[in-house]
Amino acid sequence: MLNILIVGNGQCGNRILDAINREAFGKKSRLAKFYSQQKYKSNVQTIAINTAVNDLKEMKFTKAKDRIHIPHLHGVGANRNVGKHVFEDNKTHIMRQIEERGNFDVCFVITSASGGTGSSFTPMLVKELKERHDYPVYAVVVLPFREEGTLYLQNAAFCLRDIRESGADGIILADNQFLKQMGGNVESAYNGINDMVARRLLFLLDALDSEMMMVTDLGDFKTVMSGGAGLATIGFYEADTDMPVRSAIQKALSPSGLLFSSDVYKEASRAMVIIRGDKERLSIDEISTEVEKLSSAVGHVFKGIIVRNGELPQVLAVLTLESASELENLYSIAVDAIKYERDKKERVATVKEVDRAFSQIDGMDPSY
Amino acid sequence: MVRVARLLVISLCMVFFCLALAGNAAAVEIYNGSITAGDGYQLNNYVIDVTDAFPSADSASFYIYNNGDELDSFLINVGDSYEFDFEDNAQVKLTLISVYSGTLPVTKVSIILNNYRVSDLFESSVIDGGHEYATYSGTPELKIVKSVDKSEVNVGDVVRVTVTVENTGDDAAVDVVFSDPQQAKFVLTDNILGEPGRMDVAVGGSPKKIYVYDLKATEAGTFSLNPTTASFTNSAGLDFPESSSNSPTVIVNAGEDLVNADLEFTTTLDKYTVNRNDEIQGTIKIKNKGNAPATAVTVDIEVPDGLVFEGGSGIEVISGVPKIYLESFGVQQEKEFNFKLKAIEVGTYTLSMKNSYLFENGIDTQLKEVTSDSVTNNIYVTKGQYDYLFEQPIYVYVMPLIIIGAIAGWIYYRHKQYKF
Numbered sequence: 001m002l003n004i005l006i007v008g009n010g011q012c013g014n015r016i017l018d019a020i021n022r023e024a025f026g027k028k029s030r031l032a033k034f035y036s037q038q039k040y041k042s043n044v045q046t047i048a049i050n051t052a053v054n055d056l057k058e059m060k061f062t063k064a065k066d067r068i069h070i071p072h073l074h075g076v077g078a079n080r081n082v083g084k085h086v087f088e089d090n091k092t093h094i095m096r097q098i099e100e101r102g103n104f105d106v107c108f109v110i111t112s113a114s115g116g117t118g119s120s121f122t123p124m125l126v127k128e129l130k131e132r133h134d135y136p137v138y139a140v141v142v143l144p145f146r147e148e149g150t151l152y153l154q155n156a157a158f159c160l161r162d163i164r165e166s167g168a169d170g171i172i173l174a175d176n177q178f179l180k181q182m183g184g185n186v187e188s189a190y191n192g193i194n195d196m197v198a199r200r201l202l203f204l205l206d207a208l209d210s211e212m213m214m215v216t217d218l219g220d221f222k223t224v225m226s227g228g229a230g231l232a233t234i235g236f237y238e239a240d241t242d243m244p245v246r247s248a249i250q251k252a253l254s255p256s257g258l259l260f261s262s263d264v265y266k267e268a269s270r271a272m273v274i275i276r277g278d279k280e281r282l283s284i285d286e287i288s289t290e291v292e293k294l295s296s297a298v299g300h301v302f303k304g305i306i307v308r309n310g311e312l313p314q315v316l317a318v319l320t321l322e323s324a325s326e327l328e329n330l331y332s333i334a335v336d337a338i339k340y341e342r343d344k345k346e347r348v349a350t351v352k353e354v355d356r357a358f359s360q361i362d363g364m365d366p367s368y
Numbered sequence: 369m370v371r372v373a374r375l376l377v378i379s380l381c382m383v384f385f386c387l388a389l390a391g392n393a394a395a396v397e398i399y400n401g402s403i404t405a406g407d408g409y410q411l412n413n414y415v416i417d418v419t420d421a422f423p424s425a426d427s428a429s430f431y432i433y434n435n436g437d438e439l440d441s442f443l444i445n446v447g448d449s450y451e452f453d454f455e456d457n458a459q460v461k462l463t464l465i466s467v468y469s470g471t472l473p474v475t476k477v478s479i480i481l482n483n484y485r486v487s488d489l490f491e492s493s494v495i496d497g498g499h500e501y502a503t504y505s506g507t508p509e510l511k512i513v514k515s516v517d518k519s520e521v522n523v524g525d526v527v528r529v530t531v532t533v534e535n536t537g538d539d540a541a542v543d544v545v546f547s548d549p550q551q552a553k554f555v556l557t558d559n560i561l562g563e564p565g566r567m568d569v570a571v572g573g574s575p576k577k578i579y580v581y582d583l584k585a586t587e588a589g590t591f592s593l594n595p596t597t598a599s600f601t602n603s604a605g606l607d608f609p610e611s612s613s614n615s616p617t618v619i620v621n622a623g624e625d626l627v628n629a630d631l632e633f634t635t636t637l638d639k640y641t642v643n644r645n646d647e648i649q650g651t652i653k654i655k656n657k658g659n660a661p662a663t664a665v666t667v668d669i670e671v672p673d674g675l676v677f678e679g680g681s682g683i684e685v686i687s688g689v690p691k692i693y694l695e696s697f698g699v700q701q702e703k704e705f706n707f708k709l710k711a712i713e714v715g716t717y718t719l720s721m722k723n724s725y726l727f728e729n730g731i732d733t734q735l736k737e738v739t740s741d742s743v744t745n746n747i748y749v750t751k752g753q754y755d756y757l758f759e760q761p762i763y764v765y766v767m768p769l770i771i772i773g774a775i776a777g778w779i780y781y782r783h784k785q786y787k788f
Binding site for chain 2: 065
């Protein structure tokens with residue numbers, strides 16, 4: 001049994017972590033926590049960290065002892081510099097909380113790249129974990145909508161760089177911009193994205209600790225994640241009707257099945273494909289055909305098959321990327337955003353329009 | 369053997385008592401002493417006069433008198449005796465013991481009474497001067513007459529009662545004490561002569577009024593007045609049986625001025641068969657059907673243990689007893705009181721009411737009190753709709769409670785786990 005640590009940093013990380021814990025109950029009911037148990041195959045410890053207490057209070061399926069509040073007003077206000085100071089001040093407390101939960105085989109740190117707490121805490125947390133422990137640490141990073149604002153874009157740009165420099169063993173990207181195709185209102189869209197990320201991670205955890213017809217394990221996962229440019233994404237498809245497994249694999253690898261937009265046949269470096277379902281529906285020929293097609297494009301593909309009687313085909317693909325055109329797009333926008341923010345700050349500093357306005361009443365007194 | 373001994377003891381005892389009784393009636397020496405010539409000895413109304421004594425001849429002459437009338441005379445010598453008949457077949461035996469001289473000659477005699485109870489002797493003594501100075505005992509006879517001035521009256525009318533006494537005997541009635549018992553259904557309004565007190569009633573003369581008083585008739589009917597009695601003795605102090613007067617009859621008719629309050633108390637319930645824990649609505653209706661107002665109308669509701677009084681209009685609970693109290697209640701007035709009961713125990717019950725009221729009937733000086741009791745029909749209290757729930761074994765309640773408690777505890781535990 002694997003010992004797995006999942007840390008959710010900031011509002012986004014907290015919500016995805018809560019979604020994972022909710023999905024782990026296997027029930028849709030909000031009351032599942034009162035009558036059911038979480039069905040983790042591994043020893044999974046979850047920790048939510050936030051400076052905003054209200055975000056922690058909104059969590060429903062994560063135990064109170066697993067929610068760590070770092071007191072700093074009600075958040076760091078999307079200011080990564082403030083966030084870094086807060087983490088530094090509370091590093092001992094945070095690390096003690098994590099270490100009290102024991103030793104782990106793998107760690108996932110979930111965060112938004114654009115926010116305050118998550119984007120500033122995660123690189124430093126990863127760095128601390130890597131310095132203190134030898135288990136792999138993977139960051140699951142949610143990228144912002146491009147139109148969310150210049151602060152978020154520049155945060156995302158610097159956050160990704162900091163994480164990469166922190167020593168993380170890999171960054172799994174999930175892109176809100178790409179996922180907003182799901183439609184619906186803002187709340188349901190966010191919830192949908194959170195659920196989507198949660199289901200993929202749960203499937204991955206389940207697969208890493210399952211007995212398979214064809215084996216993939218944590219070692220394979222590490223190998224996959226060590227390939228490419230250190231960036232990865234996850235593709236997933238769950239058939240809702242009886243369909244060939246080939247189609248399910250294709251859908252999982254298609255842009256609609258990926259958390260981050262990519263042409264995997266061009267940009268992927270390594271891949272791991274895990275297929276689950278009733279053995280009657282898992283045609284080896286079809287699976288082999290599709291896997292061979294992928295491996296011919298990316299090189300090596302790890303393949304795992306989990307047989308579950310009565311289940312429709314479900315496919316999870318972990319893909320590391322050599323290049324990411326979408327990420328380059330993001331950074332080009334982020335650069336503009338950084339410049340815009342810098343120019344605005346300089347303009348405010350040099351052209352003190354407000355001061356000019358105030359200077360008009362210099363030497364005058366009010367008369368009543 | 370024991371039985372024979374017991375019979376023997378009883379027989380001996382009986383013999384002893386017979387002899388003792390017989391001893392009372394046997395010969396008893398009444399007197400043994402001296403009697404001077406000219407004096408006598410009185411035994412009740414008999415007097416033995418010593419008419420003359422002759423010391424020289426050791427003899428004396430005697431005369432026997434009864435109530436002053438000479439019966440016999442005799443001369444006997446010393447040592448001789450003479451017997452004569454006494455009351456009730458008794459005999460007196462006179463023995464001359466001696467004769468001696470003095471200023472007047474004196475005899476010494478023994479007087480023995482045969483076949484007579486000594487205790488019946490009311491007089492036994494030497495009489496100076498002989499029979500002429502003896503006091504004789506007579507029989508007073510009191511004739512007591514009670515009369516009324518009207519033998520037929522209406523309620524409220526006054527009857528004058530007169531009681532007279534007359535001694536028709538041959539001796540005065542001494543220490544006469546009259547007794548005139550209080551008369552039921554009449555009220556003494558005036559006692560004109562007052563209590564007569566102890567008195568003597570001489571023989572003869574006209575009838576003497578001892579009581580004159582007025583009685584007020586309070587109730588219709590025919591009544592015999594209680595007789596007046598008198599206890600007395602004769603001049604010798606002998607007690608005689610009580611004398612009683614006649615008992616005049618007075619017919620009392622209901623007068624037109626008599627008024628009554630006649631309150632009718634009716635208690636009804638809305639249902640007489642109820643389930644346990646159900647409520648019963650009750651109504652007490654009071655109606656004055658008489659022609660006089662009532663006062664102090666009281667109804668005490670006696671609620672049995674299986675029922676609980678839950679309140680009512682105009683009904684106060686005093687010392688645990690629901691009570692209706694009305695200071696006054698007019699003629700032909702009607703009033704209703706509603707109350708509520710709750711059945712708390714299965715069983716059959718009745719509701720008892722103690723009713724009372726006062727009224728003036730226009731005749732009596734005091735208020736008339738009327739009391740009555742009333743009881744409702746049986747009230748049947750059956751099992752309540754959910755009573756079966758309480759008849760189950762304890763585990764029927766405990767098990768679900770344990771399960772519910774465990775679930776609640778678990779939910780609370782999980783809530784605490786997830787409450788931040």
